[in-house]
Amino acid sequence: MRRLLPCLALLAILSACAAQPDDFRPEPSPAPLPELFEEASPTEAEIPPTAQHVPDAPWTPYGPGTLGVGTDIPAGEYILLPLSEDAAPSYELIDRVLEGAGCSLAFNSIRLTGCAIVTLDDLQRIRLTDCYAVPFDQLLRPVDGDEGMFRVGDHLPPGEYVLQAEDGAVGVVEVSRDSLHNTGSSLLRREFTGEETVTVEAGQYLTLEHCTVTRRPA
Secondary structure (H helix, E strand, C coil), X not given: CCCHHHHHHHHXXXXXXXXXXXXXXXXXCCCCCCCCCCECCCCCCCCCCCCEECCCCCCCCECCEEEEECCCECCEEEEEEECCCCCCCEEEEEEHHHHHCCCHHHEEEEECCCCEEEEECCCEEEXXXXXXXXXXXXXXXXXXXXXXXXXXXXXXXXXXXXXEECCCCCEEEEEECCCCCCCCCEEEEEEECXXXXXXXXXXXXXXXXXXXXXXXXX
């Protein structure tokens, strides 16, 4: 009887297959889901000629691509720089906790003008498009122009600045208390044409877009 059991099982399978209609087609396996983020690729970006590098400091650029904080890039404060003059750089801060909950607020996309400063923690990922990240303490000054984000006391002296919007453009000035880029970071944000005055203190961050500095602190 035991010898008959395998034979009977095989006959049952063959009978079930024979009972299928002629046009029967097995359902295809589901296609793999596309990757939501591109993987980070190593960069060999050199020190920009417009930047002032800290003497004898290492040069460790990260990105572009999507970087996991704590795995692909250490937590800390970084300066973001474009890969080239022709690039259209941007970056996206991704909150892992909110992302896991399916919350749209997990993604904070920001266009990069000149340079930016950002603080990363282990609950984040950062997606770098046409730009890369350098540890904050490796640069004395990220760019030699006026556009970008700067930390007062490190890149710029505290005091009063007079700004002039570019011809035909709307200038933007923002003062922030930190480089976290969350809802509580911004202390002041103004759009202006013509001339504008702003006063900043050491430890604050000054962001300038589409404008130049015409007078600096004495």
